[in-house]
Amino acid sequence: MTEKMIYITAPDREAALVLARALVGERLIACANVLDGATSVYWWDGKVCEESEAVLVGKTRGELVDTVIARVRELHAYACPCVVALPIEAGNPAYLDWIRTETGG
Template identity: 50%
Template sequence: MRDAFWVYVTAENEAEAKLIAKTVVEERLAACANLLGGIQSIYWWEGKVCEGEEVALVLKTSNARKTELIDRIKQLHSYDCPCIVCLPIADGNPGFLSWIAAETS
């Protein structure tokens, strides 16, 4: 079983995404972060369909740090209910997966 997780987050703008990314990497809650850039989002919120621009952010972390990472993102995020989705990494470059574990231990 792999110990690495791919964490997808949406942020209000690039500044917020960078703040989250830098903070969680500096705190070693994530080994690395990728800002994927601007995205168009369409979603239900408070009883209606909303539309807006956001920035997608991908983080890589270990199972041991995943809960702390989620909690920290929620502290830093401007949204009441931020999108934070953790997907287990089933396989990949063993060296990279080991690096994730080492950088978040």
């Protein structure tokens, strides 16, 4: 199984929606869930930061991951955006087929 979940953080809901619309519109991901209200605590420039963010979770085929990452880097406001791929180990076969179909697989 080659389907992946893509985890992306964004500065706010609108920025996450811009990314989601672009990635879905370009058929790089089949679906995006935007979850607003996350709080991220992290090191940046030698200090601990705490910010509100939105989380985008996308679903795609494994062979599109590098393209998704590159596209997010082009579109994202952050200098170093969080965009990581996680394996989908199992799932509803019809849903996994849908991911493949909607991303051109």
